[in-house]
Amino acid sequence: MVQTRQLYYDGRSKAATSGHSFQSVNPANAQPIAEVLSASASDVDAAVKSAASAFPTWSKMPAIARSRILLKAVSILRERNEELAIQETQDTGKPISETSTVDVVTGADVLEFFANLVGGGGLNGETAQLREDAWVYTKKEPLGVCAGIGAWNYPIQIALWKSAPCLAAGNTMVYKPSEFTPLHAQSLAEIYSAAGVPPGVFNVVQGAGDVGAYLTSHPTVAKVSFTGQVSTGKKVASAAAGGMKYTTMELGGKSPILIMPDADVEQAVDGAMMANFFSTGQVCTNGTRVLVPKKMKAAFEKALLAKMDFIRAGDTLDMETNFGPLVSETHYQKVLGYIRHGIEVDGARLLAGGAERPAPVKNMDGGFWVRPTVFTDCTDQMKIVQEEIFGPVMTILTYDDIDEAISRANATPLGLAAGVFTKDLNLAHKVIAEMEAGITWVNTWGESPAEMSVGGWKQSGLGVENGRKGLEAWVRNKSTLVDMSGVVPTVFSKL
Ligand code: NDP
Numbered sequence: 001m002v003q004t005r006q007l008y009y010d011g012r013s014k015a016a017t018s019g020h021s022f023q024s025v026n027p028a029n030a031q032p033i034a035e036v037l038s039a040s041a042s043d044v045d046a047a048v049k050s051a052a053s054a055f056p057t058w059s060k061m062p063a064i065a066r067s068r069i070l071l072k073a074v075s076i077l078r079e080r081n082e083e084l085a086i087q088e089t090q091d092t093g094k095p096i097s098e099t100s101t102v103d104v105v106t107g108a109d110v111l112e113f114f115a116n117l118v119g120g121g122g123l124n125g126e127t128a129q130l131r132e133d134a135w136v137y138t139k140k141e142p143l144g145v146c147a148g149i150g151a152w153n154y155p156i157q158i159a160l161w162k163s164a165p166c167l168a169a170g171n172t173m174v175y176k177p178s179e180f181t182p183l184h185a186q187s188l189a190e191i192y193s194a195a196g197v198p199p200g201v202f203n204v205v206q207g208a209g210d211v212g213a214y215l216t217s218h219p220t221v222a223k224v225s226f227t228g229q230v231s232t233g234k235k236v237a238s239a240a241a242g243g244m245k246y247t248t249m250e251l252g253g254k255s256p257i258l259i260m261p262d263a264d265v266e267q268a269v270d271g272a273m274m275a276n277f278f279s280t281g282q283v284c285t286n287g288t289r290v291l292v293p294k295k296m297k298a299a300f301e302k303a304l305l306a307k308m309d310f311i312r313a314g315d316t317l318d319m320e321t322n323f324g325p326l327v328s329e330t331h332y333q334k335v336l337g338y339i340r341h342g343i344e345v346d347g348a349r350l351l352a353g354g355a356e357r358p359a360p361v362k363n364m365d366g367g368f369w370v371r372p373t374v375f376t377d378c379t380d381q382m383k384i385v386q387e388e389i390f391g392p393v394m395t396i397l398t399y400d401d402i403d404e405a406i407s408r409a410n411a412t413p414l415g416l417a418a419g420v421f422t423k424d425l426n427l428a429h430k431v432i433a434e435m436e437a438g439i440t441w442v443n444t445w446g447e448s449p450a451e452m453s454v455g456g457w458k459q460s461g462l463g464v465e466n467g468r469k470g471l472e473a474w475v476r477n478k479s480t481l482v483d484m485s486g487v488v489p490t491v492f493s494k495l
Contacts, residue, residue, distance in 0.1 A: 005036040005182060007043055007206060008189040009050040009174075011199025016043055016206065024182055027093030027325045028316045030366040034091075036182045038207035041214055044174070047203040048220050051145040051172040054200025059142045059170035067119030070111055070168060073195035077108040077160075084187060086317065088156055091183045093368065094279055095314075095321040106448070107160030110466060113450035114168035122471055123169065125478075134483040140475035142170035143246060144222035149212045149236065151227045152178035152327050153282045153390075159188050161465050162225045163202055167192075169474040174203045174221070176212050178228075180328050216240055223247065223474070227284075230388075230414070230459050237462070248463035248473050250284070251456055252388040253416025256409035257287035257445065258431055260402065260422035261296065267443065268292075268421040269303045272394060275419070275445040277311055277372050280324050281392035282331075285417035285454075287445055289385060291405045294398045301351060301376060301396070308352050311372050313361055325368040326391060332368035335391030338384055339373055346382035348375035348395065380408055388414070402431070410436045415457030419445050438464070 005024075007014045016037035024034040039047070058066070077084070085100035094103070114122075125138035148162035155177055166173045177185040185204040192202045205211055209232070216224050216239045223246035226236045233251040240247045257275055259268045275287030292300045314321035326332045339355045342348045353373030361369060376396040378385050385395050399405040409418060419441035420431040428442045438457045439448075448454055453467030463473050 002032050003034045005034050005186055005206065007037070007039055007047065007204055008186050009047040009200065009203035011193050013186065014043070014046070016040065018043065018207075022179055022208070024091055024180070025328070026090045026367075027327050028361070028364045028367040030329070030368070034183055036179070036206050039205040039211050044205050044211060044214050044218065047174045047205050048145055048215075048218050050200040051174050051203055052220050054198055055142075055144055055172045058167075058172055058198060058201050061170070063118040063123050063168075063170070066168060066170065067115040069196040070115035070164070073191050073197065074108050074112045074115065076191045076195055077104055077111070080191070081105065084156060084184070087183050087187065089316050089324075091181045092152065092155060093316060093325040093327055095316045095318075095324045097319050097322055098279060103154060103157050106450070107157040110161050110450045111164040113466070114164040114471065117468065117471060118168040122468070123475065130481070131485070133485040134481065136479060136481050138480070139478045140169070141478050143474060143476055144171060145220050146171045146173050146223040146225065146474070147215045147218070147221045148173050148175040149215070149224065149226045149228065150175070150177045151284075152180040153279060153284070155181040156184035156188060158227050159184060162227075163188070163192075165465075165471050165474045166225070167197065167201060169471060171223075171474055172201045172203075174205060174215060176205050176207065176215055179206070179208045182206050212236070213239065217243065219243060221245060225473070226250065233461070246473070246476075248455075248465065249461040250465060251416070251459065251461045252390070252414065253284055253286065253456060253460050254289060254386065254388050254412050254414045255285055255287045255417040255419075255437065256289040256291055258405050258409055258418070258420045259290065259292045259296065259300065260420060260424065260427060260431070261293045262423050262427075263296075263421040264423065265296065265299050265303050269300060269307055271419065271421055271443070271445045272304065273307060276394040277323060277392045278446060280326055280370075281372075282327060282390055283446065285439055285446065285448070286390070287417065287419055288389065288393065288395055289409070290394055290396050291399050291409060292396055294400060297376075297396070297398050304374065305352060308372065308374070313358060313369060315361065315363065323372065323392075325364075326370060327368070329368060331390070332370065335370055335389055335393065338387070338389045338391070339370070339393060342375050342382070342384040342393070346378075346384050348382055348384060349377040350374075351376045351396070353392070380411065386412070402427075406431060406434045410434070413459045416460035417441070
């Protein structure tokens, strides 16, 4: 049965007044799973008002008390992992083998990290003794009402990566999920409420880009934390700049993996596959440009082709399935367009996959399934090498010397992630030091633990999420100079 989803503010589900609704579809079989009601401008106003009313009490609560409440939410998230993972699988098409081990889990880890951080004094400022009777102290103060706007690829994880530091720091949030994957938002709001988060601290508005744009420009909103495409991020950042709002921008990438001549081929292939086919390639940090030494190309391709057989498209609720469909019809058409362009216009050599429809998955007809695809003999100028495809499409490029590989890896306006595979630790550090990217890996790919601050360079974003630095994005500094000498230094004294 198709469920209905509304908005969430004042600590409960609220009816939307726009009169518009949209459907959430299971990408595995293209069947509708929910009818979601879009927020009108006045609904967004009401959610923001709710967040503004909750702010004074929540922000003044001792950090340790907020921490206790958020840790309760962590427990509930973990208790309900299976049920939430099934919902995410139906909403995103990602296999349950991923959603039950990564999406909810890594979201809960981040909430636990920030709850513990603020509970352990992470919001404390600094003091500096200036003179015997004068000193400076600083405070990290919350910003106020913050907006979170999420992408569709890691819905509940993104909602938690934004709301965890936001709420832990004492802010309140109005969150808008992607219209393609809206279901997690109300579940998370209910979990926060069940844990004891006061009404108005975490609120949800549903809808498309127009709802996000209205929320971004709302005069009461102090900060916008956005995850999505570079082109949308530029619009959101420009709108936020109009109100001088704080922003965090987590945007797209076209990240390089540099395989060094001494690398273990099997290990490099495992890394390249995780960097291209996990989540059906719908990961912002995908390492889609795989730079392989010319002399290793044949061995790399042979090992890769052997392992491509381990990609198992299937029933997304079967734990053995490790490859799902793309998220939506629109995205499916976009990815297929790139694959066709790679074959017909770029002239890259197709090593695996292609644009034909894959063999049907049992009970999952009509879904947005594509073949995991590998192009080789690619050149830097090809469109499939330059643009973010956000699907399971690997491009293999070869190089002669390492400096050349480094400069080609950096020759992109994006700078989200980069990685190197080598047995030589000195070389690993040398290559990583040269990489123009905010997230880098050595001999692995994709792990993003709560302790690791992540964010893009260049056009891939502004600021970071997670790690200790992640908290700084949700506070502003107040410095106070106290002088108890009894004398105010003044130039206006009698001569
Ligand atoms: P979009 O940019 O299309 O959308 C992101 C969110 O912004 C959605 O909720 C969307 O609403 C909303 N939105 C659209 N227009 C506006 C607007 N004018 N003002 C405010 N909000 C708006 O991204 P996708 O959802 O397609 O996500 C995929 C992209 O996200 C990829 O480029 C990927 O690299 C990036 N990404 C980056 C991550 C990172 O950490 N760096 C992590 C995950 C993804 P709606 O969709 O409902 O229309």
